[in-house]
Amino acid sequence: MRNKNSHFFLYYTHWIKFAFQALRNRYMKNLNFNYIENLCKYQRQRTWEVSVGMTRLGGDNPIRIQSMTDTDTKDTEATVNQIIKIIKAGADYVRVTVKGIRDAENLRNIKRELVERGYNNPLIGDIHFNPKLAEIAARYISKVRINPGNFYDKRAQFKHLIYTDEEYKDELKKIEEQFIPFLEMLRSTNTALRIGANQGSLSDRIMSRYGDTPAGIVESVMEFLRICKRVNFNNVVISIKSSNTRMMVYTVRLLSLKMRLEDMEYPLHLGVTEAGEGEDGRIKSAVGIGALLADGIGDTIRISLTESPEREVPVARKLINHFKSYQDHEPITAPMHAQTNPFEYERRSTRPVMNMGGKFLPVVVADLGERSLQEILPIRGKLIPDYFLSGNKILDIEGNIYPIISLEEYLFESTRWGRMKFIRTNKMDFDRFMDQHPEIITKLKQTRKTVLVLESFNKNPFAELRAFFMMLETHIWKVPVILYRRYDERSLEDLQIKASADLGGLFIDGYGDGICISNDSDTTTFTELKDLSYGILQASRMRVSKTEFISCPGCGRTQFDLHETTLKVKEHFKHLNHLKIGVMGCVVNGPGEMGDVDYGFVGAGNGKVNLYKGQQLFKRHIPFEEAVGELEGLIRENGDWTDPEK
DSSP: OHHHHHHHHHHHHHHHHHHHHHHHHHTGGGTOOSSSSOTTSOOOOOOOOEEETTEEESTTSOOEEEEEOOSOTTOHHHHHHHHHHHHHHTOSEEEEEEOSHHHHHHHHHHHHHHHHTTOOOOEEEEEOSOHHHHHHHTTTSSEEEEOTTTSSSOBOOSSOOOOOHHHHHHHHHHHHHHHHHHHHHHHHHTOEEEEEEETTOOBHHHHHHHOSSHHHHHHHHHHHHHHHHHTTOOOEEEEEEOSSHHHHHHHHHHHHHHHHHTTOOOOEEEOOTTBOSHHHHHHHHHHHHHHHHTTTOOSEEOOOOSSOGGGHHHHHHHHHHHHHTTTTOOOOOOOGGGOOOTTSOOOOOOOOBTTBSTTSOOEEEEEOTTSOHHHHGGGOOSSOOSEEEETTEEEETTOOEEEEEOHHHHHHOGGGTTSOEEEEEEHHHHHHHHHHOTTHHHHHHHOSSEEEEEEOOSSOHHHHHHHHHHHHHHTTOOOOEEEEEEEOOSOHHHHHHHHHHHHHHHHHTTOOSEEEEEESSTTSOHHHHHHHHHHHHHHTTSOOOSOEEEEOOOOTTOOSOHHHHHHHHHHHHTTOTTOEEEEESOTTTHHHHTTTOSEEEEEEETTEEEEEETTEEEEEEEETTTHHHHHHHHHHHTTOOOOOOO
């Protein structure tokens, strides 16, 4: 194992260094060494236009929305009815499961029935393992999705851990010999191709050289894209997905960079796999997808919820519409040399102030609104905020009061020196104040009892807040920062989507030592706002405060009631906040996509499930009605169970 790890680690570090150096050389003139054209300006990244039936994506087309059926594709009536529901909800494309020859052949009947009912929206076939299915499906639908990790390769079995350069080249040559005729068939049928890589389904060849890393996932896609480019087949869409938002964001950014280096502009499909259901699924999707949409990356999206597929579409529409509000924002400037590494997690270095900054977890500051601390304490719930915002002061759980002051008060009132305080500001005010009073630089560097409460009034808060952190890094200011956003949303779902999209990507990049969210509308409660803050920190993997459930949306491969089972699992295990638990509909991507869970629950067909501890299969073919109890038993056997509080 040691030799294997060192082998792919050397390739991985060399790959990253090469990518950085190549991009630095290419963009040296404007000092913009980034995976997008401008970190401080919202603009859609330039991509090639792709035809998917009569609905084009990429180029100047709007961001497209899609969902996926969870019916048996052999059941024409059920599948057609669900497709129509998804279309009526507002989806541009609908994807269907193709798991066998009968599924592939029945696409003809499904398409014919839809056209007869007046629906000619593009259909996408989801293919794994079997190229023959893709060839059949391409006759009847507008796009096929293949997984580079298991389409010609087999998913990693870890049987061949070391590949020589010659062996690696031979494998690539075999793929090319099979892939080029497939592309020519797609060209002849005018069928688009989606190359969709998942973190959990990389081949032995990729795993041996790169490991389960962003570089490995990206290279698994680039191998296929280089062939597409060589034969001038450009009707291609790419996706890279993971249930880990950090991994998903870093990997898509790395792919964006790599494509720019190799003069490729293929459009991108975005999604967080196994996001879950309810508010957790919405927050997690908005954090991961939003971090990329904020940078103009993404031409089509799918929100993967463990719910009825048509419920995914309105969430996707709200997320897209939110980023439309970023357009034509006021100019933002930042020192580009101070950007963080966009491909790996590294938390911003700060001096600790009380329990903020340093190595402390990001804190949650809950807005009391018009209420007092005494009124709130009895209803604070299990997730207790670290601090409370009340007007121009912040309180801790014991009732100690810390003032919130302006930059002027901080610089000119000597009575504040030596006392714990919070400074509330935004980048535009800070820049103006610093120009007039450059001495604030020295004072902020010297302070040991100051925390910034940072907000943004720019239409593009994501970029402006990021630019502020880049400015702090330039001056080597180690002051902790609480990210603060005020909204006026009457819908809790709208608030969850917008706040997660605005702030989640900043935490993914290691920015921020705390979070505070206010909502001027009286339709949200103190508990909902506080729980949203915790949810954003958990979705961005900055602070785990409850059991993390990783559940897929289900598809035609799922043969039990996935949504009902997920709800049972969440209810039964929600008190185990030290664990990650996966609930997967099938074995196609299930075991891989729950790669970092502690325990997993994976559909095995015919109403049966398999139970995992980590990646190890422990119990096979358990009737799904009994699986919750069996999973508890497995957790107890391994000493990870604690009884819930009464």
